[in-house]
Amino acid sequence: MLFLIAEPQYVSCVRLAHILEISAFVKLQTMKIEGLIENLYQISRELFVPIVRQFILDNAQKDCPA
Numbered sequence: 001m002l003f004l005i006a007e008p009q010y011v012s013c014v015r016l017a018h019i020l021e022i023s024a025f026v027k028l029q030t031m032k033i034e035g036l037i038e039n040l041y042q043i044s045r046e047l048f049v050p051i052v053r054q055f056i057l058d059n060a061q062k063d064c065p066a
Helices: 008-033 040-063
Strands: none
Touching: 008 040
């Protein structure tokens, strides 16, 4: 079994990330139950695709100049 030992300054960041992930999941599920959201995957796609696109463009320009 692999155990990752985190530096003390990063432990609180990891905990905070987990708390935020759980909070976001609960909020989205609540909105779905209330009928405010019909399709969670559509929201995910709409948020995710532009971020990935920008990341690719930024890194492609650095690594592969025209």
